[in-house]
Amino acid sequence: MSTKPLMVYEMANNHMGDLPHGIATIRAIREACRGFEDEFDFAFKLQYRDLDTFIHASVRGRDDIKYVKRFEETRLSDEAFRALVAEMDAQGFITVCTPFDENSVTRIEAHGIHTIKIASCSFTDWPLLERIARADKPVIASTAGATLDEIDNVTSFFLHRGKDFTLMHCVAEYPTPDDALQVNQIELLRARYPGVRIGYSTHESPDNTLAVGLALAKGASVFEKHVVLPTDKYAANAYSADPQQIRAWLEACRRARAICGSGERYQPSAGERASLQSLRRGVFSTRDIPAGTPLSDDMIEFAFPPVQGQLTANEWSKYARFVATEAIPAGQPVRHAQVEETQLRGQVLEIVTAVKGLLKAGNVVVPGKSDLEISHHYGLERFNDFGLTMVTVVNREYCKKLLVMLPGQTHPEQYHQKKEETFVVLHGVLTLWLDGEQREARAGDVITVARGVRHTFKTRDGVVFEEISSTHDKHDSYYTDPAIAQNPSRKTWLTYWM
Known part of the structure; x- marks a missing residue:
């Protein structure tokens, strides 16, 4: 037609x-x-x-x-x-x-x-x-x-x-x-x-x-x-x-x-791209950065004007990783030619697709417009081994969450001082350790974790379970591995993922 x-x-x-x-x-x-x-x-x-x-x-x-x-x-x-x-x-x-x-x-x-x-x-x-x-x-x-x-x-x-x-x-x-x-x-x-x-x-x-x-x-x-x-x-x-x-x-x-014009998203002209690029803030080093160093927020600043070939603030995101491939002196523009870039957005989309698949397999209904929280305790690079995704349905004096773990994932050991929580397995099999004691829970099983009890869990084939608890306080999760607390970028939140 x-x-x-x-x-x-x-x-x-x-x-x-x-x-x-x-x-x-x-x-x-x-x-x-x-x-x-x-x-x-x-x-x-x-x-x-x-x-x-x-x-x-x-x-x-x-x-x-x-x-x-x-x-x-x-x-x-x-x-x-x-x-x-x-x-x-x-x-x-x-x-x-x-x-x-x-x-x-x-x-x-x-x-x-x-x-x-x-x-x-x-x-x-x-x-x-x-x-x-x-x-x-x-x-x-x-x-x-x-x-x-x-x-x-x-x-x-x-x-x-x-x-x-x-x-x-x-x-x-x-x-x-x-x-x-x-x-x-x-x-x-x-x-x-x-x-x-x-x-x-x-x-x-x-x-x-x-x-x-x-x-x-x-x-x-x-x-x-x-x-x-x-x-x-x-x-x-x-x-x-x-x-x-x-x-x-x-x-x-x-x-x-x-x-x-087109019903699809339009493609900007070269002139439009150049005009926008000239108005962006460039990335500048604030100290000497040796070759091989991963760039972090405390090493750089954003300032105008950018120079040709310079990394800009628009490219600096939680999904991007930059490692210096040569020494960058303090106060200098950070150029694309001086860094190796890794983009993690594609991995996030893969995670979302896998989470949707598990929810569908378990016939689990997710309330509309619920944010998805991706916990990557040791970074997205190790998410397939250590991590969990979570949807907070309600958090008042009581709290309900939906937790999804992909096949082969482990959630590191933690405990809570304020919160008591109960897990209800909806789909799959969950292996737990409560103060070091191993348990296995299948769909329909209910497990309560008291305050102060160290708990960790993993799944072989993927699992979906509810967490029902008293109010969740984001400062009330204590990991026994101190390296996790030292990772400031261990969470990714998505609103439009359904």
Whole structure:
């Protein structure tokens, strides 16, 4: 399927019941589209009414009823409509038609028209919708005047029947004044029906080129516009665009599309990168750093301006490790060429993926927006051997946490002076040592650890367990290995990890 926006040109009754004029209109609009083929797909749309049954016998021939007069005056034969469809095909347009009665759906099928368009006035015409649903064709539907319940029902009706379905935001005022355009409805429809393509059927003044750009920016990808070819014999109406206005409309859409850019995160230009780099703070040594020394916060400072090739504050993070590959004198810029860099972010993402996998395996539900705490007691480099991940669900006078240990991990020995805690194993097997005494706990087992009891635990295949305790104080964990307390970077917290 094409990813280009689709422009649908609606002739309605502007063929004026005059076949040569209808063909001339199709050709003139095709010429107006020349040069835009790489950016847009184009369709042309007719309207079908089986006038001998659509108009009630009691009012046929009346010229005091506006639309009866209009429809009868612009009547075309079946042969003429076939000629218009053939011309649309010849000009490379996707063929579209709006039927207003069941017989017209049959005519659409007979004429080989590609797509059926449902007018707003027919949006909840259920006998007509049932007939359209039986046709093997994509469906586009305009929503002017419909309630959300009605849109829900019609959308469900077509999606349950497996239809290629598009909803069009539309306002049925001809022409539509600016303060009635309601372009924000496009966002509402996109959010409410994420599996449905959303478009914009326009009836504003044909000189208005702002609305189509706004609609595109809001996410519309199908656009419908009434068209006309004014002549000495046939005048334009107030809401149909002539070929020159169509060209200006396409130019506005092209510009809006360029301004909106990609839906993916954009790639900055070299100039933008250089400009940002020149405004960042550089990393400077505050003392002599011998070769082979891991850089730490107490050895460096951040200051402006940076020099070419210098490490910047933007690159100094808890996920980055830098080791000097040559001696760096005090007060000098720290350059990329003088350090060896190791990035640990990828390892953190691997940890998150593994934790999610264990939680899923244990059918453990994690409350939304819960922070994930990764404990890497001896650094991320040794996390696969020593570590644990933890979600704090609540921490008041009472506390509940979810703890996850990956296969092969050990949690170093610690104790608490204030907190008493109880472990409930949810998934896997946990081996514990309480004051040196070994125990093994499986799913469903409950173990209580009293205050002051030294405890350590490990798992062979991975484990998930709850910790239920009195209030947790971050200063109440005492490790028997003093090296752990001396590691200031032994925790990583993630908020958006679910």
